[in-house]
Amino acid sequence: MSETPAETPTERTADRKTRVTVLVALAANLVIAVAKAVGGLVAHSPALLSEAAHSVADSLNEVFLLAALRRSRRPADARHPFGYGKERFFWSLLAAVGIFVMGGCFSFFQGFEALRNGAEEELGGYVVGLIVLGVALLAEGASLLRALHQVRKQGGAAGLRDPALRTVVAEDGTAVLGVSLALVGMALHMVTGQVVWEASASLAIGALLVYVAYRLGRDARDQLIGEAADPEASSRIRALLEAQPEIDSVEALFTMKTGLDTALVAARVDLMPGLDSERVEEVADRIKGSIAGVVSEADQIFLDVTDRSARETWESPAATGERGGA
Known part of the structure; x- marks a missing residue:
């Protein structure tokens, strides 16, 4: 049997860059989550509240990913003779569950509630909400560009083998698309006075999050139960x-x-x-x-x-x- 090699300088560098990418995403999501929640409460906007839940879920997931980066590089011991590498996949699975429960399910709830009860339309509050979403779009876009830059540095598709980096890219890409849906939904609600537009945006955000959670969870599951090498x-x-x-x-x-x-x-x-x-x-x-x-x-x-x-x-x-x- 061959000995387990020590972590190489290349692996340490890649982990350090991934950790920076995750921290950038975490900082952006924490600030945006608070702004979205305040804007959603002021405007009584289901789409904006759905996006706030999305950002909270992403923030929690970033904490999971930081744990994965730290714990997966521990050396093998008597209890885990093959090392702790699969911790990376376990925490990524928890991140997928977080996206599904906290983001997707809450977004569906907000959408159905808006369709059932309607939503108050306050022009001033909606202007604040649109401004919040505009700032969020810029912040999420910057975080996505950072993640894509690292993927490119680590060999393109090969860089996405890292479940932590793959999750950040998926989260940021979904966040950009989700904010865009919320912007369109709120704008159409303001123009037409019909809450169905914003409720539909909230439901679309929920469907998007559930799909992303399913894909990430499926990949993590395959790796946890013993996926063959390439x-x-x-x-x-x-x-x-x-x-x-x-x-x-x-x-x-x-x-x-x-x-x-x-x-x-x-x-x-x-x-x-x-x-x-x-x-x-x-x-x-x-x-x-x-x-x-x-x-x-x-x-x-x-x-x-x-x-x-x-x-x-x-x-x-x-x-x-x-x-x-x-």
């Missing part, structure tokens, strides 16, 4: 094993992500006949080193090595009969 990485490992002159066949290959950039690899291989035990050990060590060199995230490597001739002798009908008669 198909490309698995293919490289299998090709490497099959290219070894001492290996007759690769009987099975299993991979599982154990963290953001770590994976467990287990393979069962049949060796060519005639290798002594010392040679088998040497071959196994060499193969493990080759796998670690080809796939950097493979930090835990297990090989189940079998001598083909010995296995065939053991499984032959004559040997089976002898064992059965013993």
Whole structure:
């Protein structure tokens, strides 16, 4: 079995940048949540109150993501021999639940209540609400640009493998779209005097948040229950094993992500006949080193090595009969 490597300088730098991105989003959401809540109460605006709930949910989620960044890099110990990398996925799952419950459900409630009871229209209050939403749009847009800049720095789509960064991008993108919906809904309510426009905006925000929560939660669930490594990485490992002159066949290959950039690899291989035990050990060590060199995230490597001739002798009908008669 290979040893778990220490956190690399590149990983530390990436985590530090992600932490800054999360803190920027947290600061923006805390200020915006208060402003939206005050504006929503003044204007009696369901769309603005829905957006306030959205920002509160995002703020709580940022706290979850900061916990994920800190806890997921703890070294392996006796209780968790494969490390704490999956903490990243656990806290991301909690963030998805937070978006669903605090953001989506509250937005649906506000929309249905507005349709059922109507909403008071106070021109002065709505002007304040529109100003709040305009400022919120600028702040959320700046936070989104910061997150997208980091994604680009970390290799584009590859940067979105980090559930913390992926969640921030999803939250900020949803926030920009949600604020835009609230602006349109409030403006149409003011122009037409029909609350249905603003209630519809609130319901649309709720549907948007539920969809985003579902996508984020599904990704976190897949990673928590044991998602395989990338198909490309698995293919490289299998090709490497099959290219070894001492290996007759690769009987099975299993991979599982154990963290953001770590994976467990287990393979069962049949060796060519005639290798002594010392040679088998040497071959196994060499193969493990080759796998670690080809796939950097493979930090835990297990090989189940079998001598083909010995296995065939053991499984032959004559040997089976002898064992059965013993």
